[in-house]
Amino acid sequence: MWSRGWTSLHPIQEQAAAPILEGQRDVILAAPTAAGKTEAAFLPIVSHLARAGGLCVCVSPLKALINDQFRRLEGLGESADVRVTRWHGDVSRANKKRFLESPVGVLLITPESLEAQLVRRGPVVAGVVAGISHLVVDEFHAFIGSDRGKQLQSLMHRVDLLSGRRVPRIALSATLGDMSIAARYLRPTDAESVVVVQDESARQTIQLMLRGYVIKDPNNGLKPTHHNKSEAADRVAREIASRLFRTMRGSDNLIFANSRENVERYADLLRLSCEEARVPVEFFPHHGSLAKDLRQHAEAELKSDARPASVVATSTLEMGIDVGTVESIAQIGVPPSVASLRQRVGRSGRKGGSAVLRFHVPEAELDSGSRAPDRLRAQTVQSIAMVQLMLAGWVEPPDGESLNLSTLVQQLLSHVAQRGAVNAGEAWRLLCASGLFILQDQKVFARLLRRLGALGLLTQTSDGLLTLGEAGERLVDHYTFYAAFSTPRELQVIHAGKVLGTLPVRQAIVEGSAVIFGGRRWVVLKVDRETHAITVSPSKGARPPTFFGSGPMVHEVVRRRMREVYLSPDVPRFVDARATELLTEGRTFFREAQLSRELVIRDDSSSTWLTWAGDKAVNTLCVLLGQRGIEAFHGGVCIDVDVSPDQLLRVVQDLLMSAPPSPVALARPIRFKEIGKYDRFLTSELLCENFAAARFDIPGAWRELRALATMYG
DNA sequence: GACCTGCTGCGGATTG
Numbered sequence: 082m083w084s085r086g087w088t089s090l091h092p093i094q095e096q097a098a099a100p101i102l103e104g105q106r107d108v109i110l111a112a113p114t115a116a117g118k119t120e121a122a123f124l125p126i127v128s129h130l131a132r133a134g135g136l137c138v139c140v141s142p143l144k145a146l147i148n149d150q151f152r153r154l155e156g157l158g159e160s161a162d163v164r165v166t167r168w169h170g171d172v173s174r175a176n177k178k179r180f181l182e183s184p185v186g187v188l189l190i191t192p193e194s195l196e197a198q199l200v201r202r203g204p205v206v207a208g209v210v211a212g213i214s215h216l217v218v219d220e221f222h223a224f225i226g227s228d229r230g231k232q233l234q235s236l237m238h239r240v241d242l243l244s245g246r247r248v249p250r251i252a253l254s255a256t257l258g259d260m261s262i263a264a265r266y267l268r269p270t271d272a273e274s275v276v277v278v279q280d281e282s283a284r285q286t287i288q289l290m291l292r293g294y295v296i297k298d299p300n301n302g303l304k305p306t307h308h309n310k311s312e313a314a315d316r317v318a319r320e321i322a323s324r325l326f327r328t329m330r331g332s333d334n335l336i337f338a339n340s341r342e343n344v345e346r347y348a349d350l351l352r353l354s355c356e357e358a359r360v361p362v363e364f365f366p367h368h369g370s371l372a373k374d375l376r377q378h379a380e381a382e383l384k385s386d387a388r389p390a391s392v393v394a395t396s397t398l399e400m401g402i403d404v405g406t407v408e409s410i411a412q413i414g415v416p417p418s419v420a421s422l423r424q425r426v427g428r429s430g431r432k433g434g435s436a437v438l439r440f441h442v443p444e445a446e447l448d449s450g451s452r453a454p455d456r457l458r459a460q461t462v463q464s465i466a467m468v469q470l471m472l473a474g475w476v477e478p479p480d481g482e483s484l485n486l487s488t489l490v491q492q493l494l495s496h497v498a499q500r501g502a503v504n505a506g507e508a509w510r511l512l513c514a515s516g517l518f519i520l521q522d523q524k525v526f527a528r529l530l531r532r533l534g535a536l537g538l539l540t541q542t543s544d545g546l547l548t549l550g551e552a553g554e555r556l557v558d559h560y561t562f563y564a565a566f567s568t569p570r571e572l573q574v575i576h577a578g579k580v581l582g583t584l585p586v587r588q589a590i591v592e593g594s595a596v597i598f599g600g601r602r603w604v605v606l607k608v609d610r611e612t613h614a615i616t617v618s619p620s621k622g623a624r625p626p627t628f629f630g631s632g633p634m635v636h637e638v639v640r641r642r643m644r645e646v647y648l649s650p651d652v653p654r655f656v657d658a659r660a661t662e663l664l665t666e667g668r669t670f671f672r673e674a675q676l677s678r679e680l681v682i683r684d685d686s687s688s689t690w691l692t693w694a695g696d697k698a699v700n701t702l703c704v705l706l707g708q709r710g711i712e713a714f715h716g717g718v719c720i721d722v723d724v725s726p727d728q729l730l731r732v733v734q735d736l737l738m739s740a741p742p743s744p745v746a747l748a749r750p751i752r753f754k755e756i757g758k759y760d761r762f763l764t765s766e767l768l769c770e771n772f773a774a775a776r777f778d779i780p781g782a783w784r785e786l787r788a789l790a791t792m793y794g
Numbered sequence: 795g796a797c798c799t800g801c802t803g804c805g806g807a808t809t810g
């Protein structure tokens with residue numbers, strides 16, 4: 082503190098010191114970026130290590146964050162004679178060896194590297210772990226609710242077991258909504274005892290603007306084709322890009338474009354704008370399929386003070402990778418969630434200034450064939466609803482229903498590898514009776530063990546001990562085992578011997594086709610399916626590549642808030658003239674369709690059902706109707722049903738005659754149920770349960786069925 | 795109708 086010239090500590094740093102130094106309590110540190118969270122955790126931890134020795138393990142979701150964190154902590158550690166070590170896939174063997182010779186100080190590590198060490202060096206790691214004083218989790222929100230988060234919970238539990246103590250857990254995050262949910266995720270067995278240190282004082286001010294756009298359909302009311310639609314998208318993209326060029330040139334900004342396809346589209350348009358204006362290119366693309374050096378180039382340009390630079394990104398730049406100060410944030414279209422909107426806002430307005438956030442939201446031009454979501458101006462209204470929820474401090478809670486059984490398989494095999502041989506009852510107690518993974522009873526677990534046995538992954542010795550089978554050895558021995566999530570195979574994009582990045586294998590790429598990639602235009606010279614590589618060379622005209630995905634899940638709270646926006650007469654102050662017109666159009670349609678009291682928009686042969694429920698319940702409704710032979714299409718804010726409202730009502734009443742189906746029964750006829758990496762090893766019973774828990778909300782769907790029957794029955 | 799993340803140990807060549 083002295084050497085940095087600090088005269089006082091921030092409030093969270095003062096509040097966190099006592100419970101962390103005490104070394105018994107779990108602590109959640111919730112504060113915006115740059116509020117000094119890292120120091121709040123590590124000043125007391127390093128003080129403790131300097132006095133008492135030992136080891137602090139800090140688990141972080143990104144290699145880049147570990148590198149940033151390492152630079153920040155190195156000096157702090159040196160001044161107290163506490164060594165800081167980073168450990169991830171890019172760290173040299175020599176560094177890792179040096180740590181293992183004397184495993185003390187602060188260790189910054191990824192969950193996958195920790196998993197690898199447990200699998201490969203079980204007995205050694207047991208000794209190392211015994212000396213842990215604190216377990217820190219950086220960017221805790223990034224883990225909550227995912228397979229990777231389940232893996233982390235299991236790793237923390239295994240650390241407790243190995244050390245024979247309750248190792249205090251310290252979680253850092255800027256994006257936690259409900260602290261009781263976060264506490265339960267951090268310490269499932271004793272959430273009440275978690276100390277929450279929250280920075281209430283440093284509330285960020287935000288300058289907001291929502292700009293509306295209308296996509297002019299060049300086809301003028303004729304049947305829209307794929308070509309016309311993309312032409313319309315190009316047209317609005319050009320309009321938005323020219324606005325971005327005018328407002329952002331000459332300063333540092335972040336542009337969130339939601340999809341990789343749009344990142345490429347906007348990066349290309351903005352580069353062309355620079356070239357036309359005969360100024361240096363200062364807009365760069367950034368997404369997960371781009372090669373690391375291209376991404377680092379964009380990050381370096383953003384960070385450098387020498388020239389202005391703006392980066393068009395997907396969620397890659399949401400998290401705390403240090404990119405310096407940016408002037409403003411642009412959000413193109415509806416953000417995928419309130420949580421990610423909050424992360425994005427947090428990237429601007431450091432150093433006490435206010436954050437600047439500009440939405441650019443396109444809507445379709447209406448014609449006689451337009452559907453309800455377009456007429457309701459749902460994109461504009463959803464954006465407004467999400468901003469309001471963000472300002473109210475709400476973020477999506479994790480999906481508590483997820484079973485993550487793929488990760489159960491991984492953790493079971495990993496634990497057996499770590500220990501060499503494990504008693505089946507002990508494995509049940511560690512993974513299931515502890516509450517980590519939810520199975521109905523021990524019989525279901527026994528069936529899973531038999532299935533893994535039949536697949537050669539496990540063998541059971543005569544005295545009841547589980548060991549790895551031949552297939553299990555092979556699986557666990559390969560370095561791809563340690564990650565809890567899976568990644569699809571992709572083609573490498575190569576120019577002049579240099580890898581630019583990757584494209585999905587499924588994409589129809591042929592020799593001679595033109596593609597935008599890395600913000601530049603290319604022609605494909607050669608596609609080599611053997612080596613999974615395509616070779617490209619620079620060219621002129623091209624289209625952005627298509628990636629695949631299933632879309633973000635909209636939470637029920639967002640839909641309910643949208644309904645309130647329709648019912649309210651107020652126009653938020655941050656909405657521009659065009660978006661105000663669009664909001665008014667949406668409200669007019671809402672009123673004329675009498676949606677304040679109707680749930681269905683009537684048509685002779687079809688119905689549009691507006692439930693205002695979350696996507697999980699809506700998807701469940703579609704499956705329920707589909708299994709009754711009714712084609713139901715989920716169109717975002719509504720369900721398009723292929724029968725008249727009267728027929729729909731009859732089917733709904735019929736469904737309500739019997740009890741709701743069991744999740745398993747509803748999932749059984751569905752063909753592709755493998756979501757997680759190791760789902761292929763589950764029993765068909767568990768595969769159905771796992772799929773149903775992840776994808777269905779049966780009580781929610783039943784509530785909507787009842788609402789419809791009550792209103793029209 | 796979307797995005798993101800991670801990984802070991804070994805053998806052999808090269809460099810200081």
